[in-house]
Amino acid sequence: MTALLHEGRGVAGPLEPANSIAGRSARVLDTLVKWTTELPAVLLLIAEVALLLANVIYRYALHDPLTWADELASLLFIWLAMLGAVIALRRGEHMRLTTFIARMSPGAQAFLDTLGTIVVMVFMLCLLGPALEYVQEEWLITTPALEMHHSYRVAAIAAGVILMLVSSAARLLQHARLKNLIWSCALVAACALALYAARGVLPALGNLNLVLFFLLGVGLLVTIGVPIMTAFGLATVAYIGSTSHTPMLVVVGRVDEGMSGIILLSVPLFVFLGALIEAMGMASAMIRFLANLIGHMRGGLSYVLIGAMYLVSGISGSKAADMAAVAPALFPEMKKRGEAEGELVAMLTASGAMSETIPPSLVLITIGSVTGVSIAALFTGGFMPAVVGALAMIVVIWFRNRKLPKENLARPPMRDIVSSLLYALPALALPFLIRTAVVEGVATATEVATIGVAYSFVIGLLFYRKFQWRRLYPMLVEAASLSGAILIIIGCATAMAWALTQSGFSRQLAGWMGAVPGGSVGFLIISALAFVVLGSFLEGIPAIVLFGPLLFPIARAMGVNEVHYAMVVVFAMGLGLFAPPFGVGFYAACAIGRVNPAHAMQRVWPYLAALFVALILIATIPWISVGFL
Structure with a gap:
């Protein structure tokens, strides 16, 4: 999830008349x-x-x-x-x-x-x-x-x-x-x-300054709607300037270091790739195949929604973009079949949370960038946790639809199913092409998005033929904007994490987390709960940049596989991101579905509860994350 929180324009009138x-x-x-x-x-x-x-x-x-x-x-x-x-x-x-x-x-x-x-x-x-x-x-x-x-x-x-x-x-x-x-x-x-x-006076307060600047200060700035990059950066500048003699040049250097990791170049490339698969008609082709395959079943389009989010997610870098690609193609037909609007948005919300670990997720790329964990291993490990989440949602959908009368829908002829499969095959191949290129060493995680871009252009222009060239410039501007918003947060969060490390907080955190009862299991439980909360407020990427360098070494020291830990953390953040009343992903889904949040809030909890059970399974069964490494 990357661009669900936007600045609002002033509503009280301009400082001067427009013609002044x-x-x-x-x-x-x-x-x-x-x-x-x-x-x-x-x-x-x-x-x-x-x-x-x-x-x-x-x-x-x-x-x-x-x-x-x-x-x-x-x-x-x-x-x-x-x-x-x-x-x-x-x-x-x-x-x-x-x-x-x-x-x-x-x-x-x-x-x-x-x-x-x-x-x-x-x-x-x-x-x-x-x-x-x-x-x-x-x-x-x-x-x-x-x-x-x-x-x-x-x-x-x-x-x-x-x-x-x-x-x-x-x-x-x-x-x-x-x-x-x-x-x-x-x-x-x-x-x-x-x-x-x-x-x-402030230097004598010691680590109480961390509470003052990074808990109260950042919390207040975020609460009143200041952009997160400014909240992180200004709190760091104020802390350094008020409690030490460190020159501000160091802060700029840390911002530069955070934004300049070459692995992060994949951010704008994947954002652009996500826009391309929608504009080229590749996303709609995948959805059409799934609808023909299982859409006739009792609650069939609900299963299609889960499958479509699984296929589309992770490429664009924006859960809003993923949901916007799927919802318009499915919601009208689902409403015709009698689905309540609130239920549709509840499923869309939960499917967004379910699919957070699906590669090439930008959160996974960020984890690799700031912690040194293999990107290829994270990509391989991300599929099965999402499968567990999808199965948990499918159980809820089956239970909800099991007593409904079977819809009077004929199964499409096999030739239509085969035809839609053949039509969708070039689009369905893209996620596997990306993963294979990374795992087999054809391209780095930074470069692989360019293969996806080239593939999408060729397939889209020659096979699907739905692309309108006038959309290219706005897509590129949008990709630059979203990427810049992500990357400057990473830069400011890197500076903030450096300040926390210099204060000795990282050593104290390691000591606290290492003393958690239950050893590695207790550490995983505390981490999962903490990242559910962090996901509600900070969103995935800034939370990872801030706490990843602190917590991943602790996980390693406690014998927790880093890929396993990454999947627990990312899945937990997805739950927080889409859980009302604070999760901004929930409100983005409501906006995309044009549904009052109150109508969806009461229906989303069974799906989120199922995903919480999936999180417990992912945390307690490492094989789900590392079985295919």
């Missing part, structure tokens, strides 16, 4: 940021796909790898990530928690929207000076193959910070009321002065 000088200036600034970021980001994404695909071909087919390819890909990647983060900020697509804000009055929402924008600007101002200094420091370092100065790469961070400042200023001019702006600035200034005045 300020209003016109805001539109000019917004247009400038748009064209400074969107078109370059699109070109960078295309260049990354071409570069990595060429490297696969040269290395595997021609046995002559491009030794400079990784260096150039890394340079382009950090620019793509930062421009994507700017696009996400401008479009209001950064991840944030809206559960509490949605219940407030329009006036309170408008104030918090303005306050959140001011907080973002404060964070960017804190990074600006160190980011420019970081560019100067990196000039002395050159890449071995291309002999390019690192400054050309890290200048992306400074450029992104400047553009986010400009975009935030334009947003204030367009959407903020003067009264809200004044009160927001006063509140932020008061907090800054309080921290400055307490600089002499």
